[in-house]
Amino acid sequence: MALNQRYTRADHISFPAPRALKSGDPVRIGQFAGVVHTDAARDEMVTLWLDGSYILTVNGTVTVGQQINLTSTGMLSSTVGNGEPFGVALTPAGPGNSPVEVAPYGKVPR
Known part of the structure; x- marks a missing residue:
């Protein structure tokens, strides 16, 4: 395993929130489309789930x-x-x- 690996599958990744977001909100951040896992204020780190339905x-x-x-x-x-x-x-x-x-x-x- 590479010592610099951060995510194994990159299905749940964190980004700075582009605006205030609520859990369950659909969002696109750059080239990623997913659903917000937990509430976040603008610029706070937010986890985006890229998999599932x-x-x-x-x-x-x-x-x-x-x-x-x-x-x-x-x-x-x-x-x-x-x-x-x-x-x-x-x-x-x-x-x-x-x-x-x-x-x-x-x-x-x-």
């Missing part, structure tokens, strides 16, 4: 396998072109703001 509120009609986007206001949307890629829907939902099981993309390549 979460019940999150998504705006719009959702189909299984559909890309879910994170808007600039921190809300999730099923509308194409509305925000940056965040994850994929694992359950469907009707129009409006609905609970949807979402798997975050984790490490998002550009």
Whole structure:
């Protein structure tokens, strides 16, 4: 094992919070998309979970396998072109703001 290794799988990593965040918030920090583990104030270290699936509120009609986007206001949307890629829907939902099981993309390549 390399002595300089920090994370074995890098599925739960820590970053300075870009703004005040609450546990369960979806967030993108650079090229990472995940869900906040614990509350954090801006610039505090926050752990972002990049793996798993979460019940999150998504705006719009959702189909299984559909890309879910994170808007600039921190809300999730099923509308194409509305925000940056965040994850994929694992359950469907009707129009409006609905609970949807979402798997975050984790490490998002550009």
